[in-house]
Amino acid sequence: MTVYEMRTYTLHVGKMGEAVKLYTEFGYPALQKGGQDQKLIGYFQADTGTINQLVHLWKFTDDADRRAHWASVFAAPWGPHP
Structure with a gap:
């Protein structure tokens, strides 16, 4: 059964621009590098x-797929970051 996961992060007021900039420069490229962006809806x-x-939505084939995905994301080296 398909599983959708919605993650919601509440940021400090006025910090959205900084968070988006960091994700654009470091987070998303790291996901792309490992091919881990394929399950991201948006x-x-x-x-x-x-x-x-900030809300992100992911699509997985089932819960085992979801668990394997996050295990691989958190096991991957993220490279340089501030």
Whole structure:
């Protein structure tokens, strides 16, 4: 059964730009390098309401696929970061 995972990160007010910049420069390229971006549906942020939240949505074939994916992400070297 397909599993969708939504992760929501609440940031300090005024820090969204910094978070997006760090992810763009370091996070996403690291996922791409390991081929771990293939299950990513997208990243989203609101223009109204709770504007300090970053949401990402992932699609997996099943829970075993989800667990294996995150195990590989957290085991991978992330390279240089600030």
